[in-house]
Amino acid sequence: MSTVPIPTLPVSKRISRWFGRNLIRIYAVLGFTYLFVPVFYTIAFSFNNAGKSNLVWKGFTLSNWANPCGAPDVCAALGNSLKIGVIATTAATILGTLIAFAIGRHRFRGRATTNLLIFLPMATPEVVLGSSLLAMFLAFRINPGVWPTVAAHVMFCISFVVVTVKARIASLDPRLEQAAMDLYANERETFRRVTLPLVMPGIAGAALLAFSLSFDDFIITNFNSGTMNTFPKFVYTSAARGIPAQANVIGSSMFLIALVIVAAGQLVNRKKAR
C-alpha cells in the first residue's frame, strides 16, 4: 500500500468543528448551571453555621438539619402553609376536574363564556386579585385568616387545574370510551375503568401544580391571611432581620421531596410500560 499523507486541517477550522459538534453540550451545561446554582446555594447554606444571619459562610454544621424548628415560628408557619396547601389542592383538584369534564365533554349554553372566565384569574395581576378579595371578605364581615386564604387559593388554583385536565381530556380518543360501552360497560363503569385512569396523569399533574402554587403564594396570601403566618410570609418578614438557616433546611427538603416524587413517578411509569 502506498502511503498517502493525511491532509491536516488548519487549527482554526478544527476549533470551529469542535464547537460545532459540542455546541449543544455546552449550551446544556450552561443552562443547567444557570438553573441549579440557586438550588445548590440554598442547599449549601442549609449547612451553614449561621447564627443570626445566613448571608456569609461561617462553617459547616448539621445542627440546622437536626433542629429544623429551631428558629422561632418557622414550623408553625410551615404547618399553616402545608395545611392550606393540602386543603386548597384537594378542593381545587376536585372542582377543577369536574369543570374540565363539563367543558371538555358537554355542549351547553355558556360553554364558551365559561371557558373564557376560567382564564381570568390567571390573567389578573395577583396584587389586584389579593386586594379585591380582601375588600370583598371585609364587605361580607369575614375576617382574614385561614379560611379566606384557603378560599382564595382554591380560586386561583382551579384555573390551572381546569386547563391542565382539559388538555388531557381533549387528547383522549373518544373511541376508547365507545369501545368500553361496546364491551358492556355502562356509563359509570366506562368512566371508572377507562376515562378516569386515562385522565389520571393529568389530574395528578394538576394537583402537584396546584399545591406548589398554593404553598408558594405570597401576594394573595399576604392580603387575606391576617395575622396567620405562612412559610412565604415568614421568609419575607425575616428577610429584613436575616433569614435563619432553618428556612434553607425547609426549602431544601421541599426540593428533595419533589425530586423523590418525580423520580418515583418515572419509576412507576417505566414499570408500567414493561
Added chain:
Amino acid sequence: MADASSSSHGDLKLTRVTKSFGDFTAVDDLTLTIPEGSFFALLGPSGCGKTTTLRMIAGLEEPTAGSIHIGTTDITTKKPYQRPVNTVFQNYALFPHLSIFENVAFGLRRRGVKDVKEQVDKVLKLVELPHLSERKPTQLSGGQQQRIALARAIVNRPALLLLDEPLGALDLKLRRQMQIELKWIQTEVGLTFVHVTHDQEEAMTMADTIAVMNEGRIEQMGSPAELYESPRTAFVANFLGQSNLIRGEVSSSDADQSIVEVHGQKIAIVKARNRAAGKSILVGIRPEKIRISLPNDPCTGNVLTGGIVSDVSFVGVSTQYVVEMPWKQDLMVFEQNDGGTPTLRPGDPVSLSWNAPFTFGLDGSEDVNAGSEVDDPA
C-alpha cells in the same frame, strides 16, 4: 346487564334506516337483512356511509328514522352495552392502560362471567398470541393489535360481530394472511360477521354476501359471483372489477332474447339479464370474457368489428388490450396468455367476440362511468 350469549339471536334486520347529520344524509332509507351465521361484507367508496351504518348497529349512533332488529328484538334505541353486538374498531381502540389480558377480559368482567381466565386464554390461543398476555397494547405490532382487537370482541361470543376495515392499516401480505385467518375464525366460532371494507377483492374473497353501498344507499346485494356476473347498475359494474359498457337501442325481442343495435352492429342479450326499462340500454361485458381476433378469423356469438388496438400491456398471466372502436370508445380486453392468440400490436385491426350469455344489460339512463373513477386507496 346484557347477556350476549343467550339473548336475541337471529337475523339482523335494518328497516328503512336513515341517518342525517344536519341536512346531510349519510345513510338513506336503508333496508337490509343479514342472515344469522353469515359473513356479510359492506363494500363501497370512502364516505358512502359504511361506518355510520355500523355505528348505528352497534348503538354508537342513533338512527334519524327506521328500526334495527336482531331476531325479533328491537334494538334501535338500546344502549351499546345492552346489545349482543361487539365491534372491532377501524383503529383497534385497545385500552392503552390495560394489559393485553385485561383488554381481552374487559367484556367478560363487565358481564360478570365466572371463568374469565380460561376464556381469555382460549381466545388468545385462537389468535395465536397467548405469549403476549402481559404486554401493553403499544408494545404490539399492528398485526398483533388487530388480532387482539378481534379477540377482545369474539371472546364475548356476540350474536353479531362488526368489523370496520380492520385490515386497513396492514400491509398487503399481512392483510391476505389476516383475511384467511378471519374467515377461518368466523367458520370456527360460527358468529355473524359484518365486515366493512372498500377493498373489493377483500369483500369478494371473504364474504358470503356482499352489499355494495353508494351515497348512503345499497346499490345491490348478493353473492360475490352474482354481483360480478350480473351487476344491476353501472356503479356496481364498474366498482366491482372492470366492465365495458356500450350504449345501444333494443331493436327486436323474442321470447328469451333481445337484439340490441350498438352503433350499427347487432348484439344478442339474454332477456333475463337485461335490466333496461325501455329501449335505451347499456350493453355490458367483462374484459376477460372477450376474445380478440384478426378481422378475417371466424368468430361466434356476439361480434363487434372495426376495432383498432391502441394499447397493449403484458401482465404475466394475461395480456390487457385497449381497443378503440369505430365510435371512438375504448374497450378493455383481457386475454389469457395460453398461447391461443398471437400477441397483437398497437395499430392492428381486430374484431371482438364473446358468448352471448355473458352479456348483461343496464338501463340506458345510467352513467357509463359511475363508480369507475372512485379510486381505491388500498
